[in-house]
Amino acid sequence: MVGALDISITKSETSKLGTLDLANIPFGKYFTDHMLVADYENGEWKNVEIKPYQPITISPANAAMHYGQSIFEGIKAYRHENGEAYIFRPFDNFNRFNKSADRMQMPAVPEEIFIEGMRKLIELDKEWIPAKKDHSLYIRPFMFANDDVIGVKPSDKYKFMIILCPTGPYYAVPMKIYVEEHFVRAVPGGVGFAKAAGNYGSSMYPTNEAKKKGYDQVLWTDAVEHKYLQEFGMMNGFVIIGNTAITPNLDEGTILAGVTRDTVITILKDLGLTVEERPISIHEVVEAYQNGTLKEVFGTGTAATISMIKELCYKDNVMTFDTDSWTISPEVKKRLTDIREGRAADTHEWLYKV
Numbered sequence: 001m002v003g004a005l006d007i008s009i010t011k012s013e014t015s016k017l018g019t020l021d022l023a024n025i026p027f028g029k030y031f032t033d034h035m036l037v038a039d040y041e042n043g044e045w046k047n048v049e050i051k052p053y054q055p056i057t058i059s060p061a062n063a064a065m066h067y068g069q070s071i072f073e074g075i076k077a078y079r080h081e082n083g084e085a086y087i088f089r090p091f092d093n094f095n096r097f098n099k100s101a102d103r104m105q106m107p108a109v110p111e112e113i114f115i116e117g118m119r120k121l122i123e124l125d126k127e128w129i130p131a132k133k134d135h136s137l138y139i140r141p142f143m144f145a146n147d148d149v150i151g152v153k154p155s156d157k158y159k160f161m162i163i164l165c166p167t168g169p170y171y172a173v174p175m176k177i178y179v180e181e182h183f184v185r186a187v188p189g190g191v192g193f194a195k196a197a198g199n200y201g202s203s204m205y206p207t208n209e210a211k212k213k214g215y216d217q218v219l220w221t222d223a224v225e226h227k228y229l230q231e232f233g234m235m236n237g238f239v240i241i242g243n244t245a246i247t248p249n250l251d252e253g254t255i256l257a258g259v260t261r262d263t264v265i266t267i268l269k270d271l272g273l274t275v276e277e278r279p280i281s282i283h284e285v286v287e288a289y290q291n292g293t294l295k296e297v298f299g300t301g302t303a304a305t306i307s308m309i310k311e312l313c314y315k316d317n318v319m320t321f322d323t324d325s326w327t328i329s330p331e332v333k334k335r336l337t338d339i340r341e342g343r344a345a346d347t348h349e350w351l352y353k354v
């Protein structure tokens, strides 16, 4: 019997792989040979297809472009020395994707499409992941409204897709951060916890203002008092004071529940640190800096894993850090990278075999 969610596969006749130097590839610019597409119509998912990577046709009245029902995910896969490929914690992204979908009044994507479709797609383009240190495959699942009607209402039709891009060694340069006290990213009751495209669009103006002041990113603070830390740009934030790592708690719905965040919490605990998920104010950070107990400040996310922060500017306080002397965040990054790339045992069962 042929099920509705059977995935049809059309292989590309040629591969672009030979034309690229994977060791020197810019992030997000080159895509693998295949992509996954599925349509949602009349209340059900259909036309699940893996086919050659190619442009798609969109109506000028496409509802996502006008009213913003558009969400995405970011995941990575790694190839181990034995040639096998593994996806890092895809079920966490799958669950988060459907939470984002729910908040944006979009349909849930079934596991057979999100996980099994991703697995099949990667299996097909496995050669695109070099079994080399610091190389991986970035996986971008996304869904957007696909009605061709101008009118503010949830769309009846949606498209779900997955595209893949190879990523080479990524050196995360320590960042300079400006503590933002005017613009906000997320408010309680808003969409901060969802990986909604619009969250990125709205962050660009404030980020550019910070860039004009000489900073790489903003530190978002709460919308009411501009006092409590939210995120560093589009990364979750950690502050290490003494032997305690502190990261903002998720309860208010203003923080994106990062998979890297959760992973780093586990590794920090493995390293013997105390981890606290709670509100942390910028005043507590400044005070710890002044009394010498502030050890490390960093952001976490799938793309860069860990980004150390070398400067934090809050009003007239410019806090600078000698990131070369840090020991905790480099150790966390090393442990995580070793697990992902197969050099250390996957004791927390984070890897999903392709």
Ligand SMILES: *Cc1c(COP(=O)(O)O)cnc(C)c1O
Pocket (backbone or CB within 6 Å): 074, 195, 231, 233, 234, 235, 236, 256, 257, 258, 259, 260, 261, 300, 301, 302, 303
């Ligand atoms: C994607 C994202 C993160 C990081 O999440 P990961 O699952 O660790 O990649 C953090 N903050 C925001 C706003 C994000 O969109």
